[in-house]
Amino acid sequence: MEWLRQAHRAADRAKSLVSQLLSFSRKQLMEMCSIELNEVVQGMEKILRDTLREDIEIRLYLAEGATSIKADPAQVEQIIMNLAVNSQDAMVKPGCLTLETKEAYLDEEYARTHVGIVPGPYVLLSVSDTGIGMNKTVQSRIFEPFFTTKEKGKGTGLGLATVYGIVKQHKGWIWVYSEPGQGTTFKIYFPLEESGGDRSVPRPPTVMEKPPPPDLLNLDSLIAVVEDEESVRELASTLIQQLGYKTLSFSTPRECLEYFNGQTERPKMLLTDVVMPEMDGRELYRRLKEGTPNLKVLFMSGYTENVIAHHGVLEHGVTFLPKPFTLTQLAEKMQEAWGKRDT
Numbered sequence: 001m002e003w004l005r006q007a008h009r010a011a012d013r014a015k016s017l018v019s020q021l022l023s024f025s026r027k028q029l030m031e032m033c034s035i036e037l038n039e040v041v042q043g044m045e046k047i048l049r050d051t052l053r054e055d056i057e058i059r060l061y062l063a064e065g066a067t068s069i070k071a072d073p074a075q076v077e078q079i080i081m082n083l084a085v086n087s088q089d090a091m092v093k094p095g096c097l098t099l100e101t102k103e104a105y106l107d108e109e110y111a112r113t114h115v116g117i118v119p120g121p122y123v124l125l126s127v128s129d130t131g132i133g134m135n136k137t138v139q140s141r142i143f144e145p146f147f148t149t150k151e152k153g154k155g156t157g158l159g160l161a162t163v164y165g166i167v168k169q170h171k172g173w174i175w176v177y178s179e180p181g182q183g184t185t186f187k188i189y190f191p192l193e194e195s196g197g198d199r200s201v202p203r204p205p206t207v208m209e210k211p212p213p214p215d216l217l218n219l220d221s222l223i224a225v226v227e228d229e230e231s232v233r234e235l236a237s238t239l240i241q242q243l244g245y246k247t248l249s250f251s252t253p254r255e256c257l258e259y260f261n262g263q264t265e266r267p268k269m270l271l272t273d274v275v276m277p278e279m280d281g282r283e284l285y286r287r288l289k290e291g292t293p294n295l296k297v298l299f300m301s302g303y304t305e306n307v308i309a310h311h312g313v314l315e316h317g318v319t320f321l322p323k324p325f326t327l328t329q330l331a332e333k334m335q336e337a338w339g340k341r342d343t
């Protein structure tokens with residue numbers, strides 16, 4: 001009866017393809033209602049456990065606060081399923097799939113620099129894996145319909161196009177971070193549904209409203225930025241300069257080390273990417289501190305803090321800035337790093 005099973009499988013595949021095509025072309029009616037994202041994610045845990053290979057560990061880190069969004073729950077499940085299946089395919093060896101929810105605030109500054117974003121409170125859903133990751137060329141094309149790197153018959157290239165379509169219909173925003181060999185993190189921001197009649201949710205304090213303590217605010221301070229991705233490096237430098245500091249940017253840890261070795265007037269703080277090809281951010285900081293013991297550090301990464309901690313790349317307790325970040329978030333984390341005692 002092998003042919004029957006095959007026919008069934010083909011029919012299933014066709015059915016899911018059709019439903020994906022439908023939601024992709026936005027013909028499917030959405031049933032929007034108020035849902036708790038945490039509940040949807042929790043509900044998916046068992047389904048994923050039953051669906052995914054046994055050598056894939058599933059971890060959940062759920063936000064403690066409200067995660068209310070206005071959404072079609074079936075579509076949110078589809079997002080999670082499509083991302084999880086991609087992650088499974090990327091984890092050719094045993095691996096870990098991490099689902100997280102978190103409160104997030106995208107500020108005016110952020111909206112200005114990212115077309116299509118409305119400033120305000122969001123709920124972040126992130127899906128991370130420990131798979132093979134992607135290079136920049138693949139990353140730039142993943143949301144294109146029919147883009148696939150899988151062999152014929154294995155992938156149609158609609159999974160992420162569908163996810164993208166659903167996210168847009170929810171007025172959300174999707175962001176990907178990946179390095180070859182280092183796994184992938186997708187971050188999806190859904191507008192937070194504000195409870196009650198009062199729609200004016202208090203904004204988190206902005207930089208202007210909450211200046212750093214005077215002794216920490218030494219505007220002559222020089223900050224070193226180390227980041228291999230040019231756009232992030234430039235954005236980080238621009239934001240730091242807007243806060244009033246001077247910056248020096250380096251695209252590799254080696255350049256940064258060389259600069260420190262040759263200078264007497266050294267940066268007071270290091271803002272560095274964590275996962276970089278030749279040397280990780282922690283190692284860079286360790287080496288720089290040998291000659292500059294008072295150097296403060298702020299680690300940034302597109303992977304989530306939980307994922308980074310799980311990899312053992314960073315100890316707990318270090319100041320961590322998740323990418324993508326806003327001016328306010330950067331300012332707050334810089335203050336935090338500044339206030340930390342030297343270790």
Ligand SMILES: Nc1ncnc2c1ncn2[C@@H]1O[C@H](COP(=O)(O)OP(=O)(O)OP(=O)(O)O)[C@@H](O)[C@H]1O
Pocket residue numbers: 082086087090129131132133134138142147148149150154155156157158159160161184
């Ligand atoms: N988590 C991931 N890790 C590594 N590469 C990924 C990941 N997710 C997506 N990709 C890459 O993006 C491509 C497009 O993904 P998408 O889900 O749109 O299509 P697909 O998985 O190839 O096919 P389909 O989902 O239609 O079966 C994949 O072929 C793969 O190269």
Ligand SMILES: [Mg+2]
Pocket residue numbers: 082085086155158159160
């Ligand atoms: Mg897919």
